[in-house]
Amino acid sequence: AQSVAQPEDQVNVAEGNPLTVKCTYSVSGNPYLFWYVQYPNRGLQFLLKYITGDNLVKGSYGFEAEFNKSQTSFHLKKPSALVSDSALYFCAVRDIRTGANNLFFGTGTRLTVIP
Amino acid sequence: GAGVSQSPSNKVTEKGKDVELRCDPISGHTALYWYRQSLGQGLEFLIYFQGNSAPDKSGLPSDRFSAERTGGSVSTLTIQRTQQEDSAVYLCASSSTMGGIYEQYFGPGTRLTVT
Numbered sequence: 001a002q003s004v005a006q007p008e009d010q011v012n013v014a015e016g017n018p019l020t021v022k023c024t025y026s027v028s029g030n031p032y033l034f035w036y037v038q039y040p041n042r043g044l045q046f047l048l049k050y051i052t053g054d055n056l057v058k059g060s061y062g063f064e065a066e067f068n069k070s071q072t073s074f075h076l077k078k079p080s081a082l083v084s085d086s087a088l089y090f091c092a093v094r095d096i097r098t099g100a101n102n103l104f105f106g107t108g109t110r111l112t113v114i115p
Numbered sequence: 116g117a118g119v120s121q122s123p124s125n126k127v128t129e130k131g132k133d134v135e136l137r138c139d140p141i142s143g144h145t146a147l148y149w150y151r152q153s154l155g156q157g158l159e160f161l162i163y164f165q166g167n168s169a170p171d172k173s174g175l176p177s178d179r180f181s182a183e184r185t186g187g188s189v190s191t192l193t194i195q196r197t198q199q200e201d202s203a204v205y206l207c208a209s210s211s212t213m214g215g216i217y218e219q220y221f222g223p224g225t226r227l228t229v230t
Binding site: 034036041042043044045046049090095097098099100101102103104105106107108 | 119146148150157158160163165171173174206208210212218219220221222223224
């Protein structure tokens with residue numbers, strides 16, 4: 001069985017403050033983890049991925065995520081939030097149920113950065 | 116370079132009609148995916164094409180759904196006898212699969228409304 005949990009439907013943060021969007025996972029074997037962002041009326045944009053190597057992964061737009069195997073987490077972080085970061089964020093894992101390398105997504109977290 | 120493009124951007128159809136949705140992947144990407152994004156189901160994998168291999172159809176919700184990919188490039192997703200529960204945003208993604216697990220790049224989606 002596999003699962004991806006984004007425990008917060010909504011996260012609000014003041015502009016300039018650090019932000020965290022949480023993701024936990026449950027997969028068999030080594031997880032391949034991804035973060036995507038979706039702006040209104042647009043498709044998903046790739047932010048970053050963890051496949052192997054350093055647990056701290058840096059991605060687009062100043063975002064980073066830390067892979068924590070013991071806590072089965074892959075939280076997305078940014079040191080200083082911008083209003084333009086307001087969007088819907090999805091955590092995803094490679095779907096091990098198929099041979100397709102497709103993504104299995106969490107339910108998404110809506111981030112609002114307050115000016 | 117050009118990203119993944121999809122057409123139409125919006126489609127309104129009557130229940131029972133057939134619809135075709137088009138996806139143009141990034142040039143050179145051998146893998147192509149279709150996903151569906153709906154309020155009730157979140158993001159779901161539908162079908163996967165890899166080069167000229169037979170597609171992985173494991174995510175298709177019913178036999179009313181089919182897809183083809185011509186010449187290893189453009190793909191068409193066809194929904195026959197549409198139902199109201201088919202209303203969703205249909206997202207196409209492509210990726211390079213040389214050497215491992217790579218991120219997928221998504222198009223803007225086609226918003227399908229079945230009345």
